[in-house]
Amino acid sequence: MKVLHLEHPEDMILEGDLSVFDALYGTANISLKIDGCPAIVYGTNPENGKFFVGTKSVFNKKKKMICYTVEDIFNLYNEETHSSLIEVLVMCLMYLPKVDGIIQGDFIGFGGSNVYRPNTLTYTFPEIISQKIIIAPHTFYKTDTTLLDAIASPLITVFTDTDDVKYVQPTVDRVFEYNEVPKINTDKVTFMTAKEAKIAKQAVNNLIRDGVDLDDSALYDIFGCNHLVNLYQIVRDIKVDLMNSMIVTDAPKCYNDGIEIVGEGFVFQTKYGTIKLVNREEFAFANFNNGRFQK
Numbered sequence: 001m002k003v004l005h006l007e008h009p010e011d012m013i014l015e016g017d018l019s020v021f022d023a024l025y026g027t028a029n030i031s032l033k034i035d036g037c038p039a040i041v042y043g044t045n046p047e048n049g050k051f052f053v054g055t056k057s058v059f060n061k062k063k064k065m066i067c068y069t070v071e072d073i074f075n076l077y078n079e080e081t082h083s084s085l086i087e088v089l090v091m092c093l094m095y096l097p098k099v100d101g102i103i104q105g106d107f108i109g110f111g112g113s114n115v116y117r118p119n120t121l122t123y124t125f126p127e128i129i130s131q132k133i134i135i136a137p138h139t140f141y142k143t144d145t146t147l148l149d150a151i152a153s154p155l156i157t158v159f160t161d162t163d164d165v166k167y168v169q170p171t172v173d174r175v176f177e178y179n180e181v182p183k184i185n186t187d188k189v190t191f192m193t194a195k196e197a198k199i200a201k202q203a204v205n206n207l208i209r210d211g212v213d214l215d216d217s218a219l220y221d222i223f224g225c226n227h228l229v230n231l232y233q234i235v236r237d238i239k240v241d242l243m244n245s246m247i248v249t250d251a252p253k254c255y256n257d258g259i260e261i262v263g264e265g266f267v268f269q270t271k272y273g274t275i276k277l278v279n280r281e282e283f284a285f286a287n288f289n290n291g292r293f294q295k
Contacts, residue, residue: 016191034136036106043102105137170251
């Protein structure tokens with residue numbers, strides 16, 4: 001399976017991928033990232049034409065955790081250790097529409113309330129949800145052969161709520177005042193190899209997890225090049241300006257530790273690739289240190 005792995009734009013710059021500037025300043029299909037849990041994969045298996053539900057483990061190479069029936073769910077998951085997941089999968093199997101393709105979405109919760117905290121963030125809807133389940137679909141998988149051959153891409157289709165399913169798919173527009181790609185001189189920048197960049201990204205995540213500000217000094221200790229630090233910070237500044245230019249509609253109110261925010265971040269699909277725009281110091285810190293995440 002070709003996984004849709006989303007990079008932070010500032011991380012992409014570490015290896016010298018300057019297309020990140022074209023991506024940030026160009027046209028894009030933008031969606032709001034929803035902080036749901038667990039990730040639910042559902043659709044029709046092209047190998048047998050049967051509808052299934054599951055988690056991302058449906059793509060496992062060895063033991064594929066694919067559930068076609070309620071019996072499959074109880075056979076594949078231990079009721080003592082996965083009771084909550086079993087309940088979610090049973091409800092998804094019962095109520096999600098039988099689609100031809102394969103969809104992945106984040107589970108928000110069961111109907112009957114208007115306040116939900118599926119993971120780190122809390123979502124408040126304007127009214128009590130009458131549907132049985134709430135899900136935020138975001139990824140489409142295409143394959144004509146097996147699930148292992150599935151290729152992921154951001155979901156563009158907007159689903160209509162059913163009597164049983166509430167879909168969360170906010171609309172995102174932007175009013176970005178800059179449209180010319182800046183000319184960046186990288187002659188003095190020492191970029192990293194893929195191996196070096198992987199280590200550096202983990203080190204940055206460690207700083208975020210520990211609540212350390214990503215200032216020039218902290219980044220220099222990781223990157224070892226002032227010019228690369230400056231370039232990294234430029235991309236971060238552009239990202240923040242771009243995020244602040246977003247206009248979001250049809251979204252539930254979102255709170256992080258009681259403080260209202262727009263959301264987890266944004267997914268930016270461009271002809272140069274798909275990236276994620278996230279306030280890492282705000283959301284990632286909370287996510288790294290959240291009990292659900294740690295489990």
